[in-house]
Amino acid sequence: MAEKELTSKPENTNESKEISTSVLMKRWKKFKTLKRGYYSFLVILFFYLLSFAFPLLINKDALIVHYEGEYYFPVFQFYDAKTFGQDRPGETNYRILKQEFSNQDGDNWVLMPLYPYSPNENLLEEIPGIPPHPPTMQNFAGTDDRGRDVFARLMYGFNISISFALVVTMFSYILGVVIGAILGFFGGKIDIFGQRLIEIWSTLPFLYVIIIISSLVQPNFILLTVILTLFGWIGITYYIRGEFYREKAREYVSAAVSMGAKNRTIILKHILPNSLVPIISFAPFAIVGNISSLVALDFLGFGLPPPTPSWGQLMDQGLQNINNWWLVTFPLIALFLTLLCIVFIGEAIREAFDPKVYSRLR
């Protein structure tokens, strides 16, 4: 037979020694080529990491005080006003202290952070008149109706918004993936009853539950995370369940079973990594949704407790003081830019993870 004359050699051996890339690495490389999304990712990542250093950058407490030959670090430790010879009750006002020291002309000095105002600090002592105060060179974005610096509140609010959205997204994903994986992998009765329970749960009206809970207890960061997680996982189970149903029928899963893999190995090593694409592409949009949820809840007054610097609460003030343009404009700009960047990231991820590379809508 002619076939026997053909050798048993491999058809084309790849001689090149270049480093081989996994599917994930390929997608990361593709993501890096999508400049708009990649730069948005870098910007958001940079600001988010930077926001953890805000106590050193945006703070009313001085970084270093040199007073009568000794060094003090008020950022890390509390000193009352008498320590530096200030005649006032309670905390030292370091901005005033700095002016006093420069007037004294001695070798006492104060090193203030870059932006020397705190988000929860009342500035009525230094800025006379009825708040809100319009923007000045000192207070970039003016003050709110209690005389607190809007710029500092916006900056700290950024950290809280992103942290909150990340935590809620992470926990809803964990819950949704676990439940969706169980439904999709085991199927049958577990799936039918599980789906019905999810449908019942999903009919609970989210906003009313929040309002009822908020009227009973003052919600804090943890309680809000729990509530939003409890309502946020449902959509994820649908994706994961569907992916598990599809992937389970593919031959590599049959191969894993025929090799003797345990259910746990099949789920974690084989099916799960192959079913994450839809929820990874969905993640930035979930984060956008969660930021908006927090803003909405804060706006309605069911969100984080009052002194917390939050964007929704600032917008609520903006609505009440609609003539003070800075209270409306700056929170909206901050929210808009943040959400825009994250949506850009989401679009780039979606394109990078698209299995059909040439089917972009252009």
Add this chain to the structure above:
Amino acid sequence: MKDENVLEIKNLKVSFPIHGGLFLRKVAEVKAVDDVSLELKKGETLGLVGESGCGKSTIGKAVINIQRFTSPDVQIEGEVWLKTDTGEVNITNLTNKEMRKYRGMIQMIFQDPYSSLNARLSVGQIIEEPLLYHTDMKKQERSEKVAWLLEKVGLQPEQSKRYPHEFSGGQRQRIGIARALATNPKVIIADEPVSALDVSIQAQVINLLQDLQQEFDLSIIFIAHDLSVVEHISSRITVMYLGKIVEVGIGEEVYHNPIHPYSQALLSAVPLPNPKFRDKKRIILTGDVPTPINKPSGCVFRTRCPIARPECATFIPVLEEKSNGSFAACPFVNAGEHIESTINVN
């Protein structure tokens, strides 16, 4: 179980229930495999041929006991005896957990080289996976074994760091073969291993399988719909029609002198490369394959058989020995008889 057999299938029946109505009662069933008995001798290749939907792959999946995983409500009756080091085991009704310790002895090569490899794992990880479950080798030993296996199937050991998407179809099928060989199995079920490859690659992969069979002393059930491929590799051929075996015999015999009317029709459809033989009359079967939900009574082939008689509807024919080593499930033909085609092709 006979001494030389490594696998015996006795009266295997696989059926898939069809649910319908308001409360999803069982309204009918698809008898994909209907009372099939086979034996696989040590070191032989048993070819399993038949057209699509005749139950070839279902036999393979039922033997390797993964049918329950892919379709949980399947009903499997009968016995599949596997000869192991400790004795013979009936693996038909073992749960996945009980089956796990025998998985190393019976492995499968899958049809689609694209979907049968997990795209997230490197080739090394794919091939070493059965070693993780069936041996307690150290990491170093495993990677040595992977390199050795890669060389055996004609790939390079350095390629173990690569990912499946960087290989061609034929190379991927070699990876699948290396994975199946990792645990030194006695029995390999090759479920149409070459039907997704183009012809030149098919020949390479088949020759590779033959070489490996000699070296590893494998017994192979080779499932295919391409008769020339099966004839090339198989020592015995089993022809199936609608979930039943219609003919079993020595490879060459079945290929050149088929006995059962269906085998004759099937083989007359094989294109011949040599124009000298082209004057052979083709047997054209009329009609379609009946649905396996509602099979004809008696002989399942009688609705399309050129030599069907009224009594064919009354009894189910059994395999009878027609000549030395050749069995056919039809009492009305004898070895060496050629059925006159009712339709002349020319």
